[in-house]
Amino acid sequence: MIVGKQKSIAEIREIVSPYKKLLVLGCGTCVKTCFAGGEDEVATLSSALRLLFKKDGRSIYIEELTVERQCEDEFIREAAVAISKNTAVLSLACGAGVQAIARRFANVPVLPGVNTTFIGVLEKQGLFTEECLGCGDCQLAVFGGVCPVSRCAKKLQNGPCGGSRIGKCEINPETDCAWQQIITRLTALGQLDNLRKYNPPKDWRTSHAGGPRKLVREDHVI
Amino acid sequence: MIKKIQPQITLFYCINAFNDRASLSVLSGVAFELKTVKMACSSMVKDVFLLRAFEAGADAVAVFVCPEGQCRYVEGNIRAKKRVNFIKKLLDEIGLEGRRLSLHNAESGDTENIGKIFRQILSDINDMGPNPAK
Numbered sequence A: 001m002i003v004g005k006q007k008s009i010a011e012i013r014e015i016v017s018p019y020k021k022l023l024v025l026g027c028g029t030c031v032k033t034c035f036a037g038g039e040d041e042v043a044t045l046s047s048a049l050r051l052l053f054k055k056d057g058r059s060i061y062i063e064e065l066t067v068e069r070q071c072e073d074e075f076i077r078e079a080a081v082a083i084s085k086n087t088a089v090l091s092l093a094c095g096a097g098v099q100a101i102a103r104r105f106a107n108v109p110v111l112p113g114v115n116t117t118f119i120g121v122l123e124k125q126g127l128f129t130e131e132c133l134g135c136g137d138c139q140l141a142v143f144g145g146v147c148p149v150s151r152c153a154k155k156l157q158n159g160p161c162g163g164s165r166i167g168k169c170e171i172n173p174e175t176d177c178a179w180q181q182i183i184t185r186l187t188a189l190g191q192l193d194n195l196r197k198y199n200p201p202k203d204w205r206t207s208h209a210g211g212p213r214k215l216v217r218e219d220h221v222i
Numbered sequence B: 001m002i003k004k005i006q007p008q009i010t011l012f013y014c015i016n017a018f019n020d021r022a023s024l025s026v027l028s029g030v031a032f033e034l035k036t037v038k039m040a041c042s043s044m045v046k047d048v049f050l051l052r053a054f055e056a057g058a059d060a061v062a063v064f065v066c067p068e069g070q071c072r073y074v075e076g077n078i079r080a081k082k083r084v085n086f087i088k089k090l091l092d093e094i095g096l097e098g099r100r101l102s103l104h105n106a107e108s109g110d111t112e113n114i115g116k117i118f119r120q121i122l123s124d125i126n127d128m129g130p131n132p133a134k
Helices: A009-016 A039-055 A073-084 A095-104 A178-189 A192-196 B021-027 B047-055 B076-094 B111-128
Strands: A002-006 A021-027 A061-067 A088-091 A110-112 A114-124 A127-132 B008-014 B033-039 B060-065 B101-105
Touching: A009 A039, A009 A088, A009 A110, A009 B076, A021 A039, A021 A073, A039 A061, A039 B047, A039 B076, A061 A073, A073 A095, A088 A095, A095 A110, A178 A192, B008 B047, B008 B076, B008 B111, B021 B033, B021 B111, B033 B047, B047 B060, B047 B076, B060 B076, B060 B111, B076 B101, B101 B111
Parallel strands: A021 A061, A021 A088, A088 A110, B008 B033, B008 B060, B060 B101
Antiparallel strands: A002 A114, A114 A127
16 A cells, blocks of 8 residues: 655645635545544544644634545545635645646645655554555565565665675664565575576666656556 | 633543542532543544544543553553544644643542642643633
8 A cells, every 4th residue: 555644734734824715635545544644634634723723813614525535536526526615625645646636626726735655564553664666567476575676775686785684684773684584485485596596687667767657458448 | 800711621531440420529619611521441532532622622631541451441541642642742733732631540539639630730721821722
């Protein structure tokens, strides 16, 4: 899922301050799971903003709504009436959701309330870790299901480096060495021979280095 | 003559920790307005409920929980503590002062402790003044 973190109240206050009628729009999928922009976070942030502006002697009308997904037109439509009643939208979705809303409602300012952080997993309640960079050329089959692109600080294709210490990374001793994990996992799978093969330098053209990417599924395009 | 406005306190309490409103009689004669919200477990105190109590005009909000290790639902009081700490920080960011929100271990019948808690809260309100977002 996409993991995000809500912006600070000070930053949100700055970006919403020109507006008098604000829709705080949540997203009920990824950012809900990471406690950044679901229904609960919409309610808490809206309440905090009302208190903040009232304390400052300013009046602001805040409407609250959460749609299932802000990155799909089908769900965005549900927000159309609420958006039309407000002068700005504070979106608590990831960057894709914010842009999808902005694209559909060209005349309404759409403001981000969340910093989109990474693609990751919920490791345990309240702990999210980065697992994928979206490089566009997945080689997890070679590496036993542990990604050196996202989890090795040096993105080594043929590791480990000399900085691996007792299973930890020299960049941050709290971070597990991805290459240690690759070797442990491949050993358990009986596939350690995978590492006898040289992995050529990664072709980053399939990643964001090639500019914004597009995926077309002709079989679904009408 | 200007009528002095009484401080408003909202109390959220876990019924397993404290379910004896009679214990609050220790506060009779103290001038303040008290709203109470009882919960089956203190873990039911969501972030937004605490903030909405301030929106509704509370000058201070208190949460009564079971002592650590004694929650009937194992970790409800720990969750409540974490939420209270989160909202205290948020109140500081807003400029309302995190001190307006507090969490306490309180047991029914322990009138001495309850009296002490409320006197401290009222003293804090006196220092901070009324909720500026009223």
